Amino acid sequence: MGVKYALFIGCTIPVRAQHYELSARRVASALGIELIDIEEFACCGFPIKSVNTYVATVLAARNIAIAEEAGLNICTLCNACTGILTEVQKKLNEDEDLRKKVNKELEIFGKKYNKGVSIKHFSRILYENVGLSKIKEKIKVDLKKLRLAAHYGCHYLKPSEIYDGFDSPEAPHTLDDLISVTGAETIDYKTKLDCCGGAILGIDENIALSMANKKLSELKKEYVDALVSICPFCSIMYEDNQRKIEAKFGVEYKLPVIYYPQLLGLALGFKPRELGFMLNRIKATQLIEKL
């Protein structure tokens, strides 16, 4: 182990999902992953892609060029950041004309894109670079009493062509495997692949909340202790908006939504407080008491 990555923390996590960040940093250090903070990383580009794809491409390229200059591969935490950075890198490597044009733009930032770096989501790094067996060796607390549902999120898996066959977009298993390694049970459920609706929350709240409700209502029948997320936007939909969804549809879920590093952190022996559990909107008290 002893691997180093530039931490691409994105915009949402540092201000709205510090529990994700906190737990990811703890888990990383326990597993020998060194995460380097780079102040210059700005918006990944995704939020402006719908407005102007070319500008989004340049913003993504700017970030990759910064990592390249620092000689570091990128570790992301947000699915949307992972998606746009990976997609743009693939395009720049395949299209010389675009690369030249973008490099001209990057001059004003004093940056140059050469061939890019490895860009991976933290969960993928855990799965591919650390590996299940190494993680297993470090487990201190067996989480076998927990019954959990994995939520991958769309941009973690799709478009699959940019992720080099890392996991199946129709029958993913890597996050389930990462949950299983803690000893917890992970379930198969009908709405596992559902989109959270986060991207259109600001466009049509009714549709977005209805989309998120589909998964929550399915999970109510499954009696799980929590939904396990790896993306801040998905968590905003399922956790931050859960009370709104309950009110709108006249139901009660009270389903904790936790980030995967929070779960793994418990198995690695960290205290709930060290993993930011006090910041979860829906308290995972029962889940923690079970351990």
Next chain:
Amino acid sequence: MIRVSELDRNFKYEVAKQPGGEHLLRCFACGTCTASCPVREIDEKYNPRKIIRMVLLGMRDEVLKSDFVWLCSTCYACYERCPQDVRFTDIMTALKNIAIKNGYIHPAFKEQARLVGTFGRLYEVEDFDNKKRERLGLPKVKGRFEDVKNFIKSKGIGKLWA
């Protein structure tokens, strides 16, 4: 009713030229996109197969002025399953780009553009946020990126929220 005289026959080429729109003309209208779409499942006004037909027919104004043009949740379900590799998610992005160039924009996208164009990030970071981060033992984050702001300004996006 579709009025042939009001159709813009070049619209499909305009979309196909836009980044992401390149595979538009491959569509053979099987409807796998619509069947896979989680937004369509909730609200029928968003129908991927229908949107492609409208674009191919040249119903430029109807598409660009519509409410549905903003409704893709970018889940990529259609993109993965399309037998013709049309890449509908990217076509929707291309359509949004064109709509905005033509003066139509949903307020939510206007606000996202304003935030990124002002701060270089999607959220404004206030002292409160950095103080909270400090209490949690997390490093400070930078709140403003002048270089990103100036770049976005130079691309004329600033007029969207000015």
